[in-house]
Amino acid sequence: MKTTRSSEITPESAYLSRRRFMTGAAKLLAGGALLSACGTATPAPLDEEPGDPSPTSGPDAALSPTEGVEPSANSEEMTVPTAGQETDELGNSLTSFEAVTGYNNYYEFSLRKEEVAPLAKDWVTTPWTVRVGGLVNDARTFDLDDLRAFEVEERVYRMRCVEAWSMVIPWLGFPLWRLLEVVEPMSKAKYVRFETALDEKAMPGLGQPFPWPYVEGLRLDEAMHDLTILSTGLYGKDLEPQNGAPIRLVVPWKYGFKSLKSIVKIDLVEEMPTTFWAGSGRGEYGFWANVNPEVPHPRWSQASERIIGGSRRVPTLFLNGYAEEVAGMYDNLDARDWYF
Numbered sequence: 611m612k613t614t615r616s617s618e619i620t621p622e623s624a625y626l627s628r629r630r631f632m633t634g635a636a637k638l639l640a641g642g643a644l645l646s647a648c649g650t651a652t653p654a655p656l657d658e659e660p661g662d663p664s665p666t667s668g669p670d671a672a673l674s675p676t677e678g679v680e681p682s683a684n685s686e687e688m689t690v691p692t693a694g695q696e697t698d699e700l701g702n703s704l705t706s707f708e709a710v711t712g713y714n715n716y717y718e719f720s721l722r723k724e725e726v727a728p729l730a731k732d733w734v735t736t737p738w739t740v741r742v743g744g745l746v747n748d749a750r751t752f753d754l755d756d757l758r759a760f761e762v763e764e765r766v767y768r769m770r771c772v773e774a775w776s777m778v779i780p781w782l783g784f785p786l787w788r789l790l791e792v793v794e795p796m797s798k799a800k801y802v803r804f805e806t807a808l809d810e811k812a813m814p815g816l817g818q819p820f821p822w823p824y825v826e827g828l829r830l831d832e833a834m835h836d837l838t839i840l841s842t843g844l845y846g847k848d849l850e851p852q853n854g855a856p857i858r859l860v861v862p863w864k865y866g867f868k869s870l871k872s873i874v875k876i877d878l879v880e881e882m883p884t885t886f887w888a889g890s891g892r893g894e895y896g897f898w899a900n901v902n903p904e905v906p907h908p909r910w911s912q913a914s915e916r917i918i919g920g921s922r923r924v925p926t927l928f929l930n931g932y933a934e935e936v937a938g939m940y941d942n943l944d945a946r947d948w949y950f
């Protein structure tokens with residue numbers, strides 16, 4: 611793992627919230643909360659939201675990273691953590707619980723963000739298993755009890771969608787490397803391939819012409835990086851289905867589509883996996899998907915982003931603000947490949 615530097619340069623706010631959460635996690639475990647149970651869109655994937663101004667039309671240049679950020683929403687909804695305290699991530703306040711759980715991309719349910727939560731509400735995600743195999747010495751199937759055994763921490767991360775909007779989310783979870791070390795990747799393993807559940811009965815979006823299941827991938831060093839987590843909750847509660855219950859990936863320096871939801875299968879593989887979006891044939895959402903304000907999407911600029919819950923656009927940060935921690939992994943990557 612290339613994380614020797616990260617403890618030194620992790621933003622203090624993030625460090626504080628990670629540390630502070632250890633107490634919160636202990637409470638959650640004691641309370642048994644963790645994993646207890648838990649406009650007419652066309653099939654144009656990941657376009658900017660219908661009715662939204664084009665992401666290229668914002669007043670990009672004039673803004674500082676903190677301008678236009680709302681002082682954080684409805685603190686009455688949330689007990690752990692409290693918005694507006696030391697939980698801010700890289701200068702941005704927490705996005706409200708309502709927005710995080712009500713404005714979702716989860717194409718298996720719907721292409722309309724506001725429709726996802728109501729459609730996914732009754733989806734049953736217990737029991738659940740995650741099969742971890744491929745090029746490993748000790749392939750294993752983890753059930754919810756096995757997943758509960760990993761010590762949960764809070765990670766307050768910015769999430770930057772490729773559609774040029776962003777949130778700040780207080781995740782609960784544990785580093786992916788903790789799970790990978792249990793199964794012991796072989797030296798041949800170079801990439802990790804992840805797969806989302808397919809539930810024909812519960813997921814009306816599967817009728818859309820996409821190459822289901824939703825598959826994502828990381829290079830092994832990215833997967834082993836301490837910032838990469840498997841999340842089981844947010845705002846101190848178990849994940850709701852629309853956010854990827856019971857367990858989903860979160861890779862904060864990459865565009866949000868890498869962070870796939872409701873994982874059922876993880877494989878260590880030798881070749882770069884074909885991802886859902888790469889397989890969709892659009893050529894617009896590639897494997898690396900590292901947030902880079904200087905590499906535009908083919909149809910819009912990535913220079914700025916709309917803060918969900920805020921009213922203005924702010925400049926997008928290189929690697930979504932996590933460059934000091936992760937840029938070293940990409941020394942040999944061509945500039946254009948930052949995106950594709």
Ligand SMILES: Nc1nc2c(c(=O)[nH]1)N[C@H]1C(S)=C(S)[C@@H](COP(=O)(O)O)O[C@H]1N2
Pocket residue numbers: 656710713714715716717718769770771772806824852853854865866867868869870871872
């Ligand atoms: N299985 C699956 N995972 C997915 C998606 C999806 O459609 N299906 N959408 C992705 C996109 S585009 C984003 S921005 C994030 C959104 O996560 P959130 O709804 O929890 O904020 O989930 C990602 N994970």
Ligand SMILES: [Mo]
Pocket residue numbers: 656715770771772773865866867
């Ligand atoms: Mo996204």
